[in-house]
Amino acid sequence: MTQSLLDPLFSAMGHLLPFGFAEPLFMKRAILAMLFVAPAAAAAGVPLVHFRMAFFSDAIGHSAFTGVAIGVLLGVHPLLTMVAFGLFVAWAITLVKGRTELSPDTVIGVFFSTVIALGIAVISAQKGLTRNLQAYLYGDLLAVSETELLWMGMLLVAVGAYLFLAFNKIMLIGVHEGFAKSMGVPVRGLEISFALVVALVVTTAIRAVGILLVTALLVVPAAAARNVAHGIVSAFWAAIAIAVVSGLLGIAASYYLDTATGATVVLFAAAFFAITALLKGLSRT
Amino acid sequence: MTPPTHRHTLEIRDLSVRVGESEILSGINADIRCGEVTALVGPNGAGKTTLLLAILGLVPYRGEIRFCRAAEHGEGAPRIGYVPQRLDFDRNAPMRVIDFFALSSQRYPVVFGHSARSRRSAEEILARVGAAQLISRPLGKLSGGELQRILLALALRDNPDILLLDEPVSGVDLSGEVVFCDFLSQIHSESGFSLLLVSHDLSVVSRHADRVICLNRQIICQGATTEMLTPENLEAMYGSGAHLVSHGPVDGSGHLHGQSASGQEEEKGD
Numbered sequence: 333m334t335q336s337l338l339d340p341l342f343s344a345m346g347h348l349l350p351f352g353f354a355e356p357l358f359m360k361r362a363i364l365a366m367l368f369v370a371p372a373a374a375a376a377g378v379p380l381v382h383f384r385m386a387f388f389s390d391a392i393g394h395s396a397f398t399g400v401a402i403g404v405l406l407g408v409h410p411l412l413t414m415v416a417f418g419l420f421v422a423w424a425i426t427l428v429k430g431r432t433e434l435s436p437d438t439v440i441g442v443f444f445s446t447v448i449a450l451g452i453a454v455i456s457a458q459k460g461l462t463r464n465l466q467a468y469l470y471g472d473l474l475a476v477s478e479t480e481l482l483w484m485g486m487l488l489v490a491v492g493a494y495l496f497l498a499f500n501k502i503m504l505i506g507v508h509e510g511f512a513k514s515m516g517v518p519v520r521g522l523e524i525s526f527a528l529v530v531a532l533v534v535t536t537a538i539r540a541v542g543i544l545l546v547t548a549l550l551v552v553p554a555a556a557a558r559n560v561a562h563g564i565v566s567a568f569w570a571a572i573a574i575a576v577v578s579g580l581l582g583i584a585a586s587y588y589l590d591t592a593t594g595a596t597v598v599l600f601a602a603a604f605f606a607i608t609a610l611l612k613g614l615s616r617t
Numbered sequence: 618m619t620p621p622t623h624r625h626t627l628e629i630r631d632l633s634v635r636v637g638e639s640e641i642l643s644g645i646n647a648d649i650r651c652g653e654v655t656a657l658v659g660p661n662g663a664g665k666t667t668l669l670l671a672i673l674g675l676v677p678y679r680g681e682i683r684f685c686r687a688a689e690h691g692e693g694a695p696r697i698g699y700v701p702q703r704l705d706f707d708r709n710a711p712m713r714v715i716d717f718f719a720l721s722s723q724r725y726p727v728v729f730g731h732s733a734r735s736r737r738s739a740e741e742i743l744a745r746v747g748a749a750q751l752i753s754r755p756l757g758k759l760s761g762g763e764l765q766r767i768l769l770a771l772a773l774r775d776n777p778d779i780l781l782l783d784e785p786v787s788g789v790d791l792s793g794e795v796v797f798c799d800f801l802s803q804i805h806s807e808s809g810f811s812l813l814l815v816s817h818d819l820s821v822v823s824r825h826a827d828r829v830i831c832l833n834r835q836i837i838c839q840g841a842t843t844e845m846l847t848p849e850n851l852e853a854m855y856g857s858g859a860h861l862v863s864h865g866p867v868d869g870s871g872h873l874h875g876q877s878a879s880g881q882e883e884e885k886g887d
Binding site: 382384433495496499500501503504506507508509510511512513514515519557558561562563564565566567568569 | 674705713715716723756
């Protein structure tokens with residue numbers, strides 16, 4: 333079933349990307365995974381950067397330590413427990429943030445350390461878990477299964493649908509919460525739902541680029557796009573384009589240079605950031 | 618000025634707001650009537666912004682805030698327009714004025730472009746506040762006065778029943794302030810919404826407000842503007858040493874001095 337769904341996509345890729353690196357099946361899977369995950373991450377990244385939530389995204393990423401450990405302990409697929417635990421942490425952070433006078437980064441900092449500590453404690457108690465964790469720490473795009481591919485495809489559709497309904501309202505909250513509320517925007521509900529969507533994107537994207545780099549996939553394309561864009565329209569589509577192009581270039585380069593795929597993708601995105609920052613500097617002088 | 622029967626009234630009864638252990642507002646009773654300009658004055662930390670947030674439903678409160686509308690003027694929840702004191706947003710955000718308008722008026726995401734309807738309504742209302750030329754400018758590059766006009770235009774766009782203005786002239790220079798206030802009174806006399814205005818600037822208050830509510834965590838006094846701004850009441854609110862000084866081109870009135878050294882700093886999140 334999975335096979336029959338993906339086969340047409342793979343054969344289409346054979347025509348669209350007639351390059352040596354795209355020939356093996358595992359490379360086709362990796363490219364397709366990147367084409368699903370990168371636009372979803374960049375699209376969620378635009379409001380994320382607007383909200384200054386990069387640290388939040390990092391905390392969710394690191395909650396994957398615990399999520400994966402729980403999965404291995406319970407004997408279920410770590411992707412499931414990682415996503416579920418990530419959603420739980422996102423919900424908990426948002427709830428606590430709304431009910432305390434502490435600054436958001438303090439609240440996130442507390443959760444950040446707690447979830448890492450919990451993950452390390454569980455992992456250290458279980459011999460043999462450490463090796464399993466490597467794939468999540470650095471990402472393992474070349475070993476993505478077809479079930480995971482389908483999951484990533486569904487993520488792209490879900491993020492697209494959510495942003496189609498909520499993008500305007502979320503951006504309005506980012507300008508001024510009270511002002512958005514006076515315009516009839518349901519602020520609390522959107523804050524929680526956006527946090528959950530970010531958690532979904534982050535935990536899924538970990539398979540591609542790893543816990544350590546996952547925030548980069550959301551933040552760097554959006555930040556690079558900001559350097560050159562003047563309005564929301566160009567900022568959004570530039571972020572998507574930068575994410576997809578960095579994804580493809582990164583996969584190709586990692587194939588020939590034999591470097592870690594996730595890291596290479598992020599380096600290309602960072603290069604886009606550097607170039608756009610220079611362009612911005614030049615346009616000012 | 619005040620019409621004999623009010624189209625609508627916002628009734629605030631026994632309102633109190635607590636944040637953690639501290640009581641920010643208590644025992645607030647007030648009526649905000651249609652067509653009137655009510656000024657909310659008080660020192661930093663008096664809870665003025667908090668009262669606006671309570672009316673907007675953004676902070677939890679005890680007591681009642683009731684909106685009463687005369688039957689012949691429709692029904693349903695009031696439309697509240699709000700102009701915050703300052704926008705705490707990222708000034709480098711890639712967002713033009715037209716984007717900001719479209720975010721709040723069109724259903725499909727702004728990333729697919731601006732709808733003809735949202736562009737038209739933005740052009741109309743910006744022309745009304747004399748800011749038509751700002752439509753394509755980045756939001757983060759506007760001056761304080763320009764940003765106030767944009768926010769006012771947005772707040773007015775949906776014909777509010779109640780307009781809440783938090784320190785409308787902070788961050789605006791003195792000439793801009795006079796222009797803004799005159800413009801505001803003109804719009805107000807045309808539209809007849811009720812206007813609740815937080816201000817430190819007693820020249821603005823004495824020129825434009827019908828009624829004054831003096832607030833310092835509770836209501837010190839309220840009533841007609843001319844009767845309320847007495848030295849005794851000012852001292853009760855701001856402590857001794859408070860006085861009015863003449864300031865710039867405005868006759869016989871001025872800014873209030875003698876508060877904390879931070880001057881115009883407002884109680885963000887108190």
